[in-house]
Amino acid sequence: MPILQVLPNVILTRIVFMPPFEMRFAQLLVSALASSSLWLKNCATDCRRRHMMRREWPRLGLQTIPLIRRLGLVCVVAIAPSVSSAEGDVKPGRKVAITFDDLPYAGAIGQGEGALPPNEVVALNTRIQKVLKRYAAPAIGFVVEQSAEKMGAQSRPLLKLWTVDDFTLGNHSYSHADTNKIDLASIEDEIVRGEVSIRPLMYDAGRPLRFMRFPMNHTGDSVAKRSGIQAILERLGYISAASTIDTSDYVFERAYGVALVRKDGHCAERIRRGYIEYSSMQIDYYTKLSQEVLGYAPPEIALLHLNRINADSMEDILKLYVDRGFQFVSLEEAQKDQAYLGELGFISRFGPMWGYRWARERGIKVNGKLEPEPPQWLSDYVANEVGRCQ
Ligand SMILES: [Zn+2]
Incomplete structure (x- = not known):
């Protein structure tokens, strides 16, 4: 990802800690940079490898992290939002x-x-x-x-x-x-x-x-x-x-x-x-x-x-x-x-x-509230003597 390597450190630092609006801007920026699906694939691969090696990143100050490792964090920012919104297909062969x-x-x-x-x-x-x-x-x-x-x-x-x-x-x-x-x-x-x-x-x-x-x-x-x-x-x-x-x-x-x-x-x-x-x-x-x-x-x-x-x-x-x-x-x-x-x-x-x-270890935010809950009528059925099952 050569184009990212020319981004100044200050921008990279801000991407990691920025508020939602700026975060969205950062996502658009990164998306624009990802002009091919191949780039994104490489990015995700890099993230994976680096986070496997350095799970303690989220606890470190960013100033102590060399540029190349911060690039791994940028990859994370790029993929994190899709956790809660993606409706991607499940691939065969899993x-x-x-x-x-x-x-x-x-x-x-x-x-x-x-x-x-x-x-x-x-x-x-x-x-x-x-x-x-x-x-x-x-x-x-x-x-x-x-x-x-x-x-x-x-x-x-x-x-x-x-x-x-x-x-x-x-x-x-x-x-x-x-x-x-x-x-x-x-x-x-x-x-x-x-x-x-x-x-x-x-x-x-x-x-x-x-x-x-x-x-x-x-x-x-x-x-x-x-x-x-x-x-x-x-x-x-x-x-x-x-x-x-x-x-x-x-x-x-x-x-x-x-x-x-x-x-x-x-x-x-x-x-x-x-x-x-x-x-x-x-x-x-x-x-x-x-x-x-x-x-x-x-x-x-x-x-x-x-x-x-x-x-x-x-x-x-x-x-x-x-x-x-x-x-x-x-x-x-x-x-x-x-x-x-x-x-x-x-x-x-x-x-x-x-x-x-895995998300926590990699510093990826996941909105667990989006996980479906078992239906309410189940507990109502258990609690009521004459239960109705919807
Ligand atoms: Zn058990």
């Missing part, structure tokens, strides 16, 4: 990994009211796996060891099913404890006790136990906590499992469960269809977010839970990806992409999808 949290079942297991008996938990898992196999979709199931304990003798043969074919297991902690609320020693304890069932099963299957997904995606709410967590993972041989597409399935599952208890078949189906519609919007939202923030389309990672609404919707969910030209890959394959390599620089007490984390 990849997605399907992941499930809270195995064996994301709910109470047992004989009590509202709990699912172990044999029904087995049926739920096998129904999901059957559809995944039909679509040749590899999947990983993240196990909460305490839930496996509660399930009793049937948990082991069930989890074993997740160690064959294109299925694999990951660790989701012992008790689904929130890492924000416990110290590093307790976090390590949660990880180690979370291996009781899955470590021997994976060993017997001749497969490495590689992935740890923290409950609520809480990966460290302070620099010390995040670094400590990273050190524990490295010591125990784990990779932190990422996720890029959240479809709030647990919100729909709650309403779905209420409809099933009420024996309200009409609303159960309405909720299920609402879930598919919302998933469709979320897939589009998050894939555009990833693409705009990174400047390319990384393999996506869908975060689902092992629950009833997914068991009853698996085919529809997978079709959403197939219709968009996605190819299903394993989590391991997805996380080989450069976007997932290296230490997580993101610090927050929340557990957002990786698109938001």
Whole structure:
């Protein structure tokens, strides 16, 4: 980008910190400079490479950053606004990994009211796996060891099913404890006790136990906590499992469960269809977010839970990806992409999808309010004794 190299430093400095009107002017300026799509492509590539190398930029004073690195920031300014407004096409040939949290079942297991008996938990898992196999979709199931304990003798043969074919297991902690609320020693304890069932099963299957997904995606709410967590993972041989597409399935599952208890078949189906519609919007939202923030389309990672609404919707969910030209890959394959390599620089007490984390690390502003919300009628349906499902 030779033409940018002649811009005075003062202009570049102002571009980064300017108010909205001037920002718009800067965008027009940069757009004008980008007289060919090739230039923009090169720009995005440069941004990516430089930000991979220097995630700490946003915390540095601009005066300390050489001109060539500031040019990387200009690239960011140029692509950032389109995050919230672009309606770009999803390209064919993209990849997605399907992941499930809270195995064996994301709910109470047992004989009590509202709990699912172990044999029904087995049926739920096998129904999901059957559809995944039909679509040749590899999947990983993240196990909460305490839930496996509660399930009793049937948990082991069930989890074993997740160690064959294109299925694999990951660790989701012992008790689904929130890492924000416990110290590093307790976090390590949660990880180690979370291996009781899955470590021997994976060993017997001749497969490495590689992935740890923290409950609520809480990966460290302070620099010390995040670094400590990273050190524990490295010591125990784990990779932190990422996720890029959240479809709030647990919100729909709650309403779905209420409809099933009420024996309200009409609303159960309405909720299920609402879930598919919302998933469709979320897939589009998050894939555009990833693409705009990174400047390319990384393999996506869908975060689902092992629950009833997914068991009853698996085919529809997978079709959403197939219709968009996605190819299903394993989590391991997805996380080989450069976007997932290296230490997580993101610090927050929340557990957002990786698109938001990448944006934050790169100093790209994203208006999260533009993310679609699950429909209001869902919670109304749950709250009202005689619920209406729109
Ligand atoms: Zn979970």
